[in-house]
Amino acid sequence: MANAYLVVRIKGQADCPYWATHTMTLLKLDKKYRATILPAKENTLGMLRKVQHYVSWVELDASLAKELIDKKARKGGYQKITAEDLKELGFANSDELGTALAEGKATLSKLKPLKPWFALAPPRLGFKRSTKRLYGNKGILGQNKELDAIVRRMI
Numbered sequence: 001m002a003n004a005y006l007v008v009r010i011k012g013q014a015d016c017p018y019w020a021t022h023t024m025t026l027l028k029l030d031k032k033y034r035a036t037i038l039p040a041k042e043n044t045l046g047m048l049r050k051v052q053h054y055v056s057w058v059e060l061d062a063s064l065a066k067e068l069i070d071k072k073a074r075k076g077g078y079q080k081i082t083a084e085d086l087k088e089l090g091f092a093n094s095d096e097l098g099t100a101l102a103e104g105k106a107t108l109s110k111l112k113p114l115k116p117w118f119a120l121a122p123p124r125l126g127f128k129r130s131t132k133r134l135y136g137n138k139g140i141l142g143q144n145k146e147l148d149a150i151v152r153r154m155i
Helices: 018-026 042-050 062-072 083-089 094-102 147-154
Strands: 004-009 034-039 055-059 130-134 139-143
Touching (some): 004 042, 004 062, 004 147, 018 042, 034 042, 055 147, 083 094
Parallel strands (some): 130 139
Antiparallel strands (some): 004 055
């Protein structure tokens, strides 16, 4: 079983029912193309399955977590994080923080100066599959094994 999941909201706010909007707010996915890192728990997986027609997720590896932290992590005022900010959190560098997030030992929402999400751009060269179907049906929604490559194009 995975230690942490990288979750990306694919669909926007229009025509989204209240229960799905509420669940995605709890997951810190308020807008389209927002990503977050969640520790793998039974209730987290249940929430992801509930909104699987709006989000996509994959098991997180440390290299992708480090890349996200280096390029897309922000603090208050939408400023980039610095080495001093990482030291205040108790991590020597972004490698250490990325490893802790990938292993599920740290949570983005508990690391206070950091925002609990990453704002991504639409992927360069577009999505290669349908954004309206689940991964098993030639789409990208739900649990998606190829999401790490898509996220690298979104950074």
